[in-house]
Amino acid sequence: xxxxxxxxxxxxxxxxxxxxxxxxxxxxxxxxxxxxxxxxxxxxxxxxxxxxxxxxxxxxxxxxxxxxxxxxxxxxxxxxxxxxxxxxxxxxxxxxxxxxxxxxxxxxxxxxxxxxxxxxxxxxxxxxxxxxxxxxxxxxxxxxx
Numbered sequence: 300x301x302x303x304x305x306x307x308x309x310x311x312x313x314x315x316x317x318x319x320x321x322x323x324x325x326x327x328x329x330x331x332x333x334x335x336x337x338x339x340x341x342x343x344x345x346x347x348x349x350x351x352x353x354x355x356x357x358x359x360x361x362x363x364x365x366x367x368x369x370x371x372x373x374x375x376x377x378x379x380x381x382x383x384x385x386x387x388x389x390x391x392x393x394x395x396x397x398x399x400x401x402x403x404x405x406x407x408x409x410x411x412x413x414x415x416x417x418x419x420x421x422x423x424x425x426x427x428x429x430x431x432x433x434x435x436x437x438x439x440x441x442x443x444x
Contacts, residue, residue, distance in 0.1 A: 302331050302333075302366055302396065302397050304329060304331055305329055305330050305331045305366070306328075306329060307326060307327070307328050307329075308326070308327045308328075308329065309324055309325070309326045309327075310324060310325050310327075311323070311324040312324070330366075331366055332366050332367065332424040333364075333365050333366050333397075333424065334365060334422075334424065335363055335364070335365035335369040335420040335421060335422050336363070336364045336365060337361070337362070337363050337371070337418050337419065337420050338361075338362045338363075338364075339359065339360070339361050339362075339416070339417075339418045340359070340360045340362075341357065341358070341359050341360075341416075341436065342356070342357060342358045342359075349437075350437040350438065350439050351408050351412075351436065351437065351438045351439070352408075352438070352439055352440070353407075353408055353409050353410060353438060353439070353440050354407055354408065355408050355438075356404070356405070356406045356407070356408070357404070357405045357408055357412070357436060358402060358403070358404045358405075359402070359403045359404075359416055359436075360400065360401070360402050360403075361373050361400070361401045361402075361403070361418035362398065362399075362400050363398070363399040363400075363418070363420040364397055364398050364399075365397060365420070365422045365424070366396070366397045366422070366424065367385065367422050367423055367424060368385040368394065368396065368397060368398075368399060368422065369385060369399055369420040369421060369422040370382075370383055370384045370385045370420060370421060370422065371383050371399060371401065371418060371419065371420040372418070372419050372420075373401055373403060373416070373417070373418050374416065374417045374418075374419075375414045375415075375416055376414045376415055377415075377417075380403065381401055381403070383399065383401065385399070385422065399420075401418075403416070408438050409438070410438055410439075410440055412436070412438050413436060413437055413438045414436055415436075416436060
């Protein structure tokens with residue numbers, strides 16, 4: 300079942316033979332719920348390297364999908380960088396009905412930026428459970444040729 304099935308449905312009847320009979324209807328509300336799914340991606344290091352050099356730019360995208368809309372926490376070495384609750388408004392976070400996207404961008408990387416980044420989320424449907432996807436970002440001060 301897809302999220303697009305969510306909505307209000309109404310079934311109506313009308314008796315065309317007996318006009319004295321009042322039309323009747325029934326309404327049904329369908330809500331599609333799902334657990335949270337977390338995807339974290341990084342911009343690849345320049346020139347196909349498996350690591351970043353000082354001065355490079357890094358963008359990490361945390362995409363969270365689920366219904367109802369999820370809250371998330373983005374961390375660097377277990378320290379919270381960004382926390383978002385599903386009912387708040389935040390210019391750093393793009394949202395739609397079932398999706399939350401956060402982009403962390405760091406320009407001019409230095410050696411202190413080497414870290415393990417993680418994005419975790421939960422929603423009221425999957426209360427107490429967290430999906431975690433982490434990625435180690437390695438930064439070197441020079442490139443061996």
